[in-house]
Amino acid sequence: MTVIQAIILAIIEGLTEFLPVSSTGHMIIASSAMGIASNDFVKLFTVAIQLGAILSVVVLYFKRFFKSLDFYYKLIVAFIPAAVFGLLFSKKIDELMESALTVGITLFVGGVILLFVDKWFGKTDVEDEKDINYATALKIGFFQCIAMIPGTSRxxxxxxxxxSQKLSRKAAAEFSFFLAVPTMFAATAKKLLDFFKDGHTFNGEEIKLLVIGNVVAFIVALLAIRTFITFLEKKGFMLFGWYRILVGAVIIGLYATGHNLEII
Incomplete structure (x- = not known):
């Protein structure tokens, strides 16, 4: 992986991690187009640069993270389902991650669903994430488990x-951002642990790529989150739905025509 390739992947990570479009699908297309060979470091890189994206959430919502313990309790409750399902079905999840066709189909189907989300869940009772109760947080946590199917988008x-629990678009999006922090941190920590347990270490070039990747992902994610919230409040999900359908169709089309799509 070159520095330029690392920067491009980091830009994609920063742009897509918090948008409802699946960063995995975009990584597949980008890595295939750039001819990046899949190896243990590349797989780690695509997960580790999430730390930069995580930091953007903490910076943008700094006050929320130091306001009350109740905030953290809700995140823990919402995080538990994914932690449990992730441990129970880690092997199956890894198998699904090897299927570009699964990613393409999930992107496409999820796009169709997003076309109708605004109509299905137009009525809102909760306008601010601080008003979310523990039962609602747990239910959102179970929805997060669906994202273990590659291409769904966390x-x-x-x-x-x-x-679906009557949160406004903004409240739902912000809680999703906050929940990403423990979820993505845990995923990154596990990936790093597995990397070192397998006897790997970082060389100077790899450390440089990780630093550059995290810095770029952080900056891009800052811009993406700000823009997304504004757009979501005004326009809703339909454009994202059509976009997912297009990306899903591209992946399915490439797969059907025999292109080698690397899952990185």
């Missing part, structure tokens, strides 16, 4: 889950 699953 952001899409949790935002739709929040809206």
């Amino acid at each position: 952001s899409a699953a949790t935002i739709v889950g929040g809206m």
